[in-house]
Amino acid sequence: MTKSPLSLWQRTILCSVPFCLFLLFCVPRQAYSQTRLINAVKAKLPRLSDSMRYADGLNRISALYIAGQLDSSYKYAKEAQVLSDRIHYPKGLADAYMNLGSCFTFLNNSRLAHRFYMEALQRFKSMGDSAGISQATYNIGSYYHYEGRPAIATPYITEALAIGSRLLSDSAWSPMLANYYRMFAEDSLRQDSARWALHKARDIAIRYHDDRMITYTGLFMANERFRNKELLPAMEDLKKLSAHAIEEGMMYLAVYANAQLDLYSTSAGMPDSISYKQKMLDAAVMGGYKKLMTRPVTALYRHYKAINAAAAIPYADIMSEIAAHQEELRTQGELDYTESFLHEQELKALRLNNALQEQTIETDRLEKNKRIMLIIFLTVCSVLLGGLLASYYRSFRNSKQKTKHFREAAKLVHMQNKELQRHDDFKNKLLSILAHDFRLPLGHIIKVTELFTQKDIQAEQFREIAVNIASRATETLALFETVLRWIKSQLAGFEYAPQVHVLKDLWNEVREPLSQEISDKELIVEMHIPPELKIQADHEMLQFVHRNLLHNAVKFSLRGSRITIFAAREADHTFVSITNEGSGISANDQPYIFDYKTPGKLARETGRGAGLALIICKDFIEKMGGTISVKSDGTHYTTFEYTI
Secondary structure (H helix, E strand, O other): OOOOHHHHHHHHOOOOHHHHHHHHOOOOHHHHHHHHHHHHHHHHHHHOOOHHHHHHHHHHHHHHHOOOOHHHHHHHHHHHHHHHHHHOOHHHHHHHHHHHHHHHHHOOOHHHHHHHHHHHHHHHHHHOOHHHHHHHHHHHHHHHHHOOOHHHHHHHHHHHHHHHHHHOOHHHHHHHHHHHHHHHOOOOOOHHHHHHHHHHHHHHHHHOOOHHHHHHHHHHHHHHHHHOOOHHHHHHHHHHHHHHHHHOOOHHHHHHHHHHHHHHHHHHOOOOHHHHHHHHHHHHHHHOOHHHOHHHHHHHHHHHHHHOOHHHHHHHHHHHHHHHHHHHHHHOOOOOHHHHHHHHHHHHHHHHOHHHHHHHHHHHHHHHHHHHHHHHHHHHHHHHHHHHHHHHHHHHHHHHHHHHHHHHHHHHHHHHHHHHHHHHHHHHHHHHHHHHHHHHHHHHHHHHHHHHHOOOOOHHHHHHHHHHHHHHHHHHHHHHHHHHHHHHHHOOOOOOOOEEEEHHHHHHHHHHHHHHHHHHOOOEEEEEOOOOOEEEEOHHHHHHHHHHHHHHHHHHEOOOOEEEEEEEEEOOEEEEEEEEEEOOOOOOOHHHOOOOOOOOHHHHHHOOOOOHHHHHHHHHHHHOOOEEEEEEOOOOEEEEEEEO
């Protein structure tokens, strides 16, 4: 299989150039017209009164100088660093460290450059500057990549790409994509993603008419043609790109293009490879970064020394200049032989362990496949479990809805049953009232009319009987109207309309119809009611209560005993009680005296609830806003009390 020029480049010539190319594409897009921009930024500096903006201007000039004048770039970066440190400006300090890292990269001091990138990254993280984090992380990842430490480089690069894809604009995103291709084009696990990144970067460059990126990605497109065994078309493309780069002042791209031409011609055994090395050096000298040309200069020196020693002298001078530069870096304490030696040994050890790394990659791939299978299995189980839970939830919801419907239906049935019970109780009350309150007066009328069957009845007796019948009939009619009024009070639409009455007159009114029974049992009725005491109530409803209370008192009193009616005004209420002397009501019967079904002795003796009419009394009293109760010792007396 033909080796890609990218891998040959990394193994033989200009190890540092790809990294520098990446840095050049991280500087502003207008780098090829940097003179005009530099002069414009410099002109603004004296007018900047804000120290932070002044530091930003210094960093801007330093970034613009990187492509051609490293000394000036370093000078402005140091000034920005000192100023930002003095005014405690984290953003300016982080940008200054990024520019210093780029300068030392071009000065072929990647170790020191790495340290500055790490300093910048720490400050970007402390500020939460995601764009700065992305660029610093990518620089660090590129450093480790070209140091031959992919295990460390890959996480940095992956993180930088993830952050950059979300935050950076297309114009800043496309260089990252192009450099992703450059770093991973030979990685068998990333070849597809690398090609996608290249085409994506080129599409963005064409869309924005970015000549620098179009040229840059063109170099990689030529590499793709070379990989497809299109050697001559690839070399033609590179020659055109090199000429265009020199014409537009993009010397770093001209260096890269000629480096590829050198590698292609060497791999094909062409005799003109040395000319491409010379063009590389010429472009580097014009661009101001010949200090990176150690290996091409060495190759040119050896070539011309073998032919003509005099012709090799200029190259020896360049080599001396580069060596002096390296010595200067060493004397500054930025780099020492021991560290460099250990670094080289580390690189060799990494290369020797390449087979082990391949095995590790294969193991990781198998582990990844296992994880994928496990994830698929867990996903299937999750889907099945989700289906079961959904089915259970539907069943539970349906069951809950049915339970709710059953509960509502049961509640409706219960309400209907209560309503039926109420109607049934009302019917029973009505029948009981009719039987209770109409039996006595009608029985009296029948008994009186039986007297008419006697032949010896006198006229005076006849008139007395007729008057008695009329009185009983009148009472019965009044009672009937009272019952009808009670029935009406049980129906919807009943309105309570009270009037003021003299209480003593009301009791005298109900006492008159019962005078015969009172006389027959020789009862003494005592009324302790103030003559002026008045009560506000419905006449018929209150009289029904009085009539029934007095009737019960007469009925259950012992012969010759006393009935006491008492009334008094208590605050804003009227208190009334009626007490009779008799057998009394047992304690067991008292709680049920106003119920339809009354248990105990009273029910057994009467065959019904002793208070059947009392139920209506209780209803009437409550409708008039009062209360009614009973007291008895169970043997000697019974007292009914109400308050309105």
